Every structure is written in C-alpha cells, then in structure tokens.
Amino acid sequence: MRYEISEVVKKDRVMELVFGNCSKPRDLLGRHFILQGQVISAYHPDAVKMEVISEDGEHYPMDTVERQPVFSLFLPHKRPFSYQIHMTFHDGNTYISSDPYSYEGLITEEEEKLFSKGNWTEVYHKMGCHKVKIGNTEGMYFAVWAPGARRVSVVGDFNYWNGMLYPMHKMENSDIFELFIPGLSCGQFYKFEIKNVQGDIIQMVDPYAVMNEEKENGASRMFDLGRFRWEDSRWLSKRYHGNVFKTPMSVCEVRISELDSPDEKVQEIVQDMGHTHILLRGTPERAKLGVERGFFEPTFYGNTPDTMRFFVNRSHKRNIGVMLEISPEYLTRAVHLFEKKHPQAVNYLLANILFWIKEYHIDGFVFRGLSENSSDFLEKAKEVIKKEDNSVLFIGEEIKGKQTRDFFDFEWNMELKAGVEEYLGTDFEKRQGKYFCLSQPLMKGDFSNTLLLLNKEKNNLFDESLIDKKPSCDYDKLTGVRMSYGYLMGVPGRKAWDLHSHENISSQEYVKSLIRIYQEYPALYEYDPLRASFEWINGMDAESSVLRFMRKSSSGRDNLLFICNFGTEEKENCQVGVPKAGKYTMISNSDAVEFGGEGRDEHQEVQAVSECWDLRPYSIKISVPPLATLIFKF
Structure with a gap:
C-alpha cells in the first residue's frame, strides 16, 4: 500500500x-x-x-x-x-x-446542536428520507437518530437488504447517522439496519417515513413531498386573519376508511350540508394490523401522502377546513416518549406536530381518550402550535384533576351529551324524573367554547334503540331525533356531526336547515366572555317536559327563542315568557312536513302580550307539537 x-x-x-x-x-x-x-x-x-x-x-x-x-x-x-x-x-x-x-452530509453543525438540545423544530426537512440533488447528481438522502448504535446501514430492495453495503456516517457531536445514495428514486423500499453495542442486528422502519408498506413488518417507502403544488393560499390567509370565536363552525366527522377513492363525494356532501370543517378520524382496523408505526405517515386511501394532501387542498378550495383526530394509541406512544424527557424524543414529537401543519396544511388537532399524565405533553404541543400559527385549532376533552376549560380552544362537552343520552334512554313514563338531566348541565356555566358530538354510534343518543318503539306509539321514531337535533343546535357551543348521523332524507334536510340558521344568526356562534349569549326562560318545568331558552346576539337584533317539547303530547296554548313586546316569527319547526313531520302549527307568527309569565314582563301563547323543537326570531 x-x-x-x-x-x-x-x-x-x-x-x-x-x-x-x-x-x-x-x-x-x-x-x-x-x-x-x-x-x-x-x-x-x-x-x-x-x-x-x-x-x-x-x-x-x-x-x-x-x-x-x-x-x-x-x-x-x-x-x-x-x-x-x-x-x-x-x-x-x-x-x-x-x-x-x-458527498458531504446535509445536516449543519448548527442544526445538530439544535437537535441535541431538542430545539430543531424543522428536523423533518432532513431526518428520514428525502429526494435531493447535490450538484448534478440526484438521489436519496437518509438521516436517522440511533443512540448507542455501533453501526447503522440503509438497506432495501436496491441492495438486497444487505447491511454490509451503505453503512451510514455518524455525525461528530450526536447520534445522528446520515448518507446520500445517488441514483435511488421514489417508490423503492428501505429500512435502517442497526447493530448495537452487544452485536445484535435489527432492521427498523424509518421513524420519519412519510409512507410505509401496508402490512406487518413492512418497509418504509421513498417519497418526494416536494413535488406537490398547493393551491389553498386564499384559505390559509382567511384562516390566519379570521377569528374562529366570531365565526360559525360546524364539524363533520369522517372516518378515513370511508375515503376509499379520490372522488369528491364526501366533500360535496359536507359542502351541501353547510359544514365548515371535516374531522378525519383514524381507522381502528389499521391500528390492529400494526401498520400505524410512524408519526409522519398519513393513514389515507391509497396510502400515499399526496392523496391526503390532494384531499386537504381540494377541501380548502371549497372553503372547508380539515382537522385530524389524534387517537388515544398515538397519544399514549407520544406521552411515553415525552415522559422520558430526552431532548431528541421531545424534538421528534413537537416537530411532528409542525410537520402536519406545514406539510399537510392541517387546520386543527382533536384529542380523545386523554389521561392525567398527558397534560404536560399537550401543554407543550399547544405552545408549539400557537407559536407557529395561532389560527390552528387545539381541541380536547376534560382531563381529570386538570383545569382544561381555558387550555383548549374548544373542549368536548361530555356532560351535556351524557345528560341527553340518559333522558332519551329512559322509558317515557319515567322521563319526568329525568327532566333535570337536560337542564342541569346548562346551569353550571358557559358552554360557548365547547364542542358537542352528534353521532350515530352504538348507545349514542341518536341510536334508534333510544327512540321509543312501543306499538302504541303512532309517531315517526325519527321525530324524537329531529327534536333533539333542534334542541342541541340551540345550546351553546359548536357542533360535530357524524357523516351518517342524518342519512334519512327528511332528517338530512332538517339538519341542513339548522346549519343554515346557525350560520345566518350570530346569536348561535358569537362568543364574548363578558356577555352570556344563552339565557333560560324556563328550565324547571318538569311537569310539562318543555324547555324554553333564548340565544342573544351582541347587536341586540335577531335574537332566537327555542321551545323544546320533550313530551309525547301536544301542548296547546302553551304560554311562554318573553323579554319584550313585538312580533315573534317562527323560523324552524322540527315537525314540518318537509322534514318528515305532520306539519302541525307550521306557520305561526305571534304577537307578545303584556302578561307576565316565567318571570318575564311579556308572553306568547303557542301550540307545541309533541317531540318537537320550535325556533322563533325576535
């Protein structure tokens, strides 16, 4: 030599x-x-x-x-x-x-230092696998954090999965291994082969992979995120400069498994109904298969990043926001990493959140199944989200032992939902004793910053098993569903609707009309912490099973009066106290013929008289159909 x-x-x-x-x-x-x-x-x-x-x-x-x-x-x-x-x-x-x-590595010394301290929030731009061009040579750049590894190699279908080829280079001041391999292209499969200090060899998928094989122990797949062209700048600008607390928000829940083709059917339904946001929920079947390994991999039809980005882009062009549900399984894994307090692990998690905002233009994150030990991670996650873009929504449920009402932008309203479920799940002859399950939760405070889910899952308040089916009942079992929808649209807070919660055509038309009213009347969506938009007329009338309340606008105009008959008998000449004189015009009747009802008292317009009732100086008298919600404007 x-x-x-x-x-x-x-x-x-x-x-x-x-x-x-x-x-x-x-x-x-x-x-x-x-x-x-x-x-x-x-x-x-x-x-x-x-x-x-x-x-x-x-x-x-x-x-x-x-x-x-x-x-x-x-x-x-x-x-x-x-x-x-x-x-x-x-x-x-x-x-x-x-x-x-x-070829030299692409991670700079400054980025390496930031990563070691847990402060490299855009780490996903270089960690993982990326299509790059160095000089005149195109190929794939790989980087992975492998603490304590003796050797790390890139293996794949391009080198017969042989770990002796393409060993990666360890950076000087961290456990980051990197390598640029010329000539590789998108679509090829790869893993990282790691040899630890004991001499054991394992192959692992890329923790930063944006695409993986859809099978057990499958490999990661090379993909170029840079080739997609977004066309939603107008939507993002509108979101950034808007105020979600002053604008209507109606969320439609969609399971990702239902998006099995690239057509626009779901978005057309959502737009036609008047929803403002789509909430994408995960697929339990995929989790059971062990496919959801990476935090950066979208679980979407076609299992490619661009199909999901195409969906989000098209939704934004239709003025529909897209939010992601963070599954309990995902959160458990995240909290487990976060609790280790290792700077690199924390960096990985927080960068992942920014990744979905920047690379997929996600408009919000929804958390379910929260445990007490998840609060520290969520607090840090929210800090990162709001620092990046304050218009990105942060939605969760109450954490036992934690004050979360001011922590989330919107909090799931589980108490009100549980009260309605308990009431509607009770036999008619016993419901009078459950009347306060409806009104009591609303007497505990302001629910304007809450989100109430109206879905059709088993044992839910809209499951047909909760609608009385006795042969003696001669009314449509969907009547109670429409009445409940009207009532819940009137209570404070945003609403989340399951895609299939109103498949019946008449009920669908009723829900569409409710959402139109919701968007037309600021009294239903404006939020001002210094002013209560909800006010009881009478929430104590258990004998009649009728609830009466108002929704008030900040302008004092176009206020709404809700009258909800939870009983099975029509209330003729039902007297209701109102705050002022004048004309009260009905704008919605859940018993209307067009919604599948019997059309009783459809065209009421009443004049308030100077007769004190419900501790109000004026009152009106109307007939309220059984199991019906009436809405008046005044």
Whole structure:
C-alpha cells in the first residue's frame, strides 16, 4: 500500500468496515485531499476489482487494501472532479455507480446542536428520507437518530437488504447517522439496519417515513413531498386573519376508511350540508394490523401522502377546513416518549406536530381518550402550535384533576351529551324524573367554547334503540331525533356531526336547515366572555317536559327563542315568557312536513302580550307539537 494511501486508509478502520462495525465510513471511504494530492477509496464485500472513471472518461485502476474488498487510488493532484466507481464481482458481473461517500452530509453543525438540545423544530426537512440533488447528481438522502448504535446501514430492495453495503456516517457531536445514495428514486423500499453495542442486528422502519408498506413488518417507502403544488393560499390567509370565536363552525366527522377513492363525494356532501370543517378520524382496523408505526405517515386511501394532501387542498378550495383526530394509541406512544424527557424524543414529537401543519396544511388537532399524565405533553404541543400559527385549532376533552376549560380552544362537552343520552334512554313514563338531566348541565356555566358530538354510534343518543318503539306509539321514531337535533343546535357551543348521523332524507334536510340558521344568526356562534349569549326562560318545568331558552346576539337584533317539547303530547296554548313586546316569527319547526313531520302549527307568527309569565314582563301563547323543537326570531 502506498504511503500516501496509508495516511487515510488505516488498518483498524478497514477491519471495522469489513466486520460491520464502522460508524464513520466517510473517514475511510470517498475522496480525501492530502498534502500530496488526493486519495479515493471504495468498498463492496463481493468486489474483486475496482477502478475510478473520471468525468472525462479516464479509467484509473484501484488497489486492494489489507487483502480486503477495500480499494484505493492515489492521484498526485488536488483537482476536484466528478467520478464513478466501476466494480467487478466474483461472478464476472460489473456495476458502475456514483460514490455515496464522496458527498458531504446535509445536516449543519448548527442544526445538530439544535437537535441535541431538542430545539430543531424543522428536523423533518432532513431526518428520514428525502429526494435531493447535490450538484448534478440526484438521489436519496437518509438521516436517522440511533443512540448507542455501533453501526447503522440503509438497506432495501436496491441492495438486497444487505447491511454490509451503505453503512451510514455518524455525525461528530450526536447520534445522528446520515448518507446520500445517488441514483435511488421514489417508490423503492428501505429500512435502517442497526447493530448495537452487544452485536445484535435489527432492521427498523424509518421513524420519519412519510409512507410505509401496508402490512406487518413492512418497509418504509421513498417519497418526494416536494413535488406537490398547493393551491389553498386564499384559505390559509382567511384562516390566519379570521377569528374562529366570531365565526360559525360546524364539524363533520369522517372516518378515513370511508375515503376509499379520490372522488369528491364526501366533500360535496359536507359542502351541501353547510359544514365548515371535516374531522378525519383514524381507522381502528389499521391500528390492529400494526401498520400505524410512524408519526409522519398519513393513514389515507391509497396510502400515499399526496392523496391526503390532494384531499386537504381540494377541501380548502371549497372553503372547508380539515382537522385530524389524534387517537388515544398515538397519544399514549407520544406521552411515553415525552415522559422520558430526552431532548431528541421531545424534538421528534413537537416537530411532528409542525410537520402536519406545514406539510399537510392541517387546520386543527382533536384529542380523545386523554389521561392525567398527558397534560404536560399537550401543554407543550399547544405552545408549539400557537407559536407557529395561532389560527390552528387545539381541541380536547376534560382531563381529570386538570383545569382544561381555558387550555383548549374548544373542549368536548361530555356532560351535556351524557345528560341527553340518559333522558332519551329512559322509558317515557319515567322521563319526568329525568327532566333535570337536560337542564342541569346548562346551569353550571358557559358552554360557548365547547364542542358537542352528534353521532350515530352504538348507545349514542341518536341510536334508534333510544327512540321509543312501543306499538302504541303512532309517531315517526325519527321525530324524537329531529327534536333533539333542534334542541342541541340551540345550546351553546359548536357542533360535530357524524357523516351518517342524518342519512334519512327528511332528517338530512332538517339538519341542513339548522346549519343554515346557525350560520345566518350570530346569536348561535358569537362568543364574548363578558356577555352570556344563552339565557333560560324556563328550565324547571318538569311537569310539562318543555324547555324554553333564548340565544342573544351582541347587536341586540335577531335574537332566537327555542321551545323544546320533550313530551309525547301536544301542548296547546302553551304560554311562554318573553323579554319584550313585538312580533315573534317562527323560523324552524322540527315537525314540518318537509322534514318528515305532520306539519302541525307550521306557520305561526305571534304577537307578545303584556302578561307576565316565567318571570318575564311579556308572553306568547303557542301550540307545541309533541317531540318537537320550535325556533322563533325576535
């Protein structure tokens, strides 16, 4: 071995490489400039011959080192030039490729320091797998954090999953391993092979992978996030400059498993109903298969990042926001990492949240299944979200022992929902005793910053099992559903509707009319912490089973009066106290024929008289159909 080569190619480094223990292969392989010129080295366990081919076509034979499949070449000049390695194998086959170890890493020293401290929030731009172009060469850049690893390699269908090829280079001041491999392209599969200090070897999917195989123990897949072109700048500007507490918000829940094709059916339904947001829920079946491994991988139809981005982009162009549900399983894994208080793990989690905001333009995050020990992580997550974009929503449920009302932008209203479920789940003859399950939760405070879910899951308040089915009942069992929808639209807070909670055509039309009223009347969505928009008229009339309340606007105009008959008998000449004289015009009747009702008292317009009732100076008299909600404006 020439003296000049021995300055770079040390025997101990060669042995580390050959025996699969090399953590810094770039110290040995690639191009190295020395005082006398430059040394180029390459390695392949099956090679018997190598030569360097320069950009001008010159061939330079390489010599073996220490009788190992490590080959080196000394050139007595320092002129940089592009080159490839021509390899000949035992079976006579040959292969020409660019040298991965001739390229420097892409992670800067400053980024490495930020990562070590847990402050590199845009770490996803370089960690994982990314399509890049260095000079005139295209390929894939890989980076992974592997603390305590003796050796990390990129393996895949492009190198027969052989960990002896493409060992990654460990950075100087961290446990980040990186490598650029020329010639690789999107669609190819890969994993990281890790050899620990005990000598055990495992292969793992990329924790930053944006796409994985949809099977047990599947590999990660190379993908280029940079090729997608967003067209939603108008929506993002509107969101950023808007105020969600002063504008209507109606959320439609959609399971990702229902988005099995790229057509616009779901978005057309959501837009036609008047919903402002789509909430994408996860797929339990995928979680059971063990597919949801990565925090950066979208679970979407087609299982590609661009199909989800296409969906979000198209939703925004239709003026529909898109929010993501954070599943309890995801949150449990996140909290487990967060509690380790390892800066790199915390960095990984917080960067992941920003990733969904920046790379997928997500408008909000919804958390369910929260445990007491999740509060610290959620508090830090919210801090990061709001610092990046204060218009991104943060929605969750109450955490036992924690004051969360001011923590989330909107909090799930579980108490009110439970009260209505208990009431409607009781036999009619016993419901009078459950009357205060309806009104009592609303007497405990302001629910304006809450989110109430109206869905059709088993044992939910709109499951048909909770609507009385006795043969003696001659009314439509959906009447009670419409009455409940009207009542719950009137109580404070935003509403989340399941995509299938109103599949019946008449009920669907009723819900559509309620959402239209909700968007038309600020009294239903305006939030002012200094002014109560909800006021009881009478929430104590258990004998009649009728609830009466008002929703008031900040302008004093277009206030709304809700009268909800939870009983099965029509209330003729029902007297209701009102705050002022004048005309009260009905704008909604859940018993209307167009909604599947019997059309009783559809066209009422009443004049308030100066007769005190319900501790109000004026009152009106109306007939209220059984199981019906009437809405008047005044």
